[in-house]
Amino acid sequence: MQTYSSLGQTAGALRGCAACLGNFDGVHLGHQALFARAATLGPVVAVTFDPHPGKVLQPDLAPRLIATFDRKLELLEAAGVHGCVVQPFSREFARTSPSAFEALLFETLGARAVVVGTDFTYGSARGGTVETLRLAASTRGAQVAVVAPVTVEGVVVSSSKVREYVLEGRVEAATRLLGRPFDLDGVVVKGAQRGRTIGFPTANVDTLNELRPAAGVYAITVRLSDGNVFGGACNIGTKPTFGGAEVTIECNLFDFAGDLYGQQVRVAFLERLRAEQRFSGLDALKAQIERDVVAARAVVNRARTPS
Numbered sequence: 001m002q003t004y005s006s007l008g009q010t011a012g013a014l015r016g017c018a019a020c021l022g023n024f025d026g027v028h029l030g031h032q033a034l035f036a037r038a039a040t041l042g043p044v045v046a047v048t049f050d051p052h053p054g055k056v057l058q059p060d061l062a063p064r065l066i067a068t069f070d071r072k073l074e075l076l077e078a079a080g081v082h083g084c085v086v087q088p089f090s091r092e093f094a095r096t097s098p099s100a101f102e103a104l105l106f107e108t109l110g111a112r113a114v115v116v117g118t119d120f121t122y123g124s125a126r127g128g129t130v131e132t133l134r135l136a137a138s139t140r141g142a143q144v145a146v147v148a149p150v151t152v153e154g155v156v157v158s159s160s161k162v163r164e165y166v167l168e169g170r171v172e173a174a175t176r177l178l179g180r181p182f183d184l185d186g187v188v189v190k191g192a193q194r195g196r197t198i199g200f201p202t203a204n205v206d207t208l209n210e211l212r213p214a215a216g217v218y219a220i221t222v223r224l225s226d227g228n229v230f231g232g233a234c235n236i237g238t239k240p241t242f243g244g245a246e247v248t249i250e251c252n253l254f255d256f257a258g259d260l261y262g263q264q265v266r267v268a269f270l271e272r273l274r275a276e277q278r279f280s281g282l283d284a285l286k287a288q289i290e291r292d293v294v295a296a297r298a299v300v301n302r303a304r305t306p307s
Helices: 029-038 053-057 069-078 098-109 130-138 159-167 171-178 282-304
Strands: 002-004 018-021 044-050 083-088 113-117 143-147 182-189 203-207 216-223 229-237 248-253 264-274
Touching: 018 029, 018 098, 029 044, 029 113, 029 143, 044 069, 044 098, 069 083, 098 130, 113 130, 130 143, 159 171, 171 182, 171 264, 203 264, 216 248, 216 282, 229 264, 229 282, 248 264, 264 282
Parallel strands: 002 083, 018 044, 018 113, 044 083, 113 143
Antiparallel strands: 182 203, 182 264, 203 248, 216 229, 216 264, 229 248
């Protein structure tokens, strides 16, 4: 997938494309529906913004992003996007008039079609609407396709709903909206190494992901930098049995032996097994971890078995 640093930088290279417009945080099923529709109209191009407009216009209210920027690009490519235009977003760009934005799309980018959701707005003060976009397209021999919201079990798929589910620890519900398990990338760093002393060594994952599941124990898979994937159990929280204060992400990989320090890993969350809790001592903690491992193995095995 070719990436461009602004609409102006495309210089006609994507002329005739079918452009999808949005932030595409998480690249969930709703976003994927836009790309699928665009694929019927021309080479699919995603026009997105960096940073997220909310972080510029309302930083105190800006959402925690589902995926890092690099992960978003990876997911866009996996969704069949041919090219991605990353338009820098600033307060100055936010003042772009609807007509100027239309010119960027249809003249600078050269889009033959634009695909948007039903509630799409654009330009200064969100003055542009689907109808004004259609009019602008028609005067240039282009077209606009509008894709209805995607629902899953009666829930409208949206980035905000995915965030809500992940923050509540409802990672199975998030999976249904994303079309894949929620994941985060990180580097394995040294922790307190208590897991080794009780027979359950863990990889302490340091991540730049803004969005993380609620505290608790999860069934997971972990993809290593060499591409190998291991099932596992993950604890997110402060480890109250040991009087901890810092929130950590500790992953126990099943059937793995080796040194992971410094390695990049991807942790995918399959199911929340329980909330974090304080135990009366090490024996009670070890007994619960043994039960967690059995439960997590069962979840991982189900996920790997074709239905």
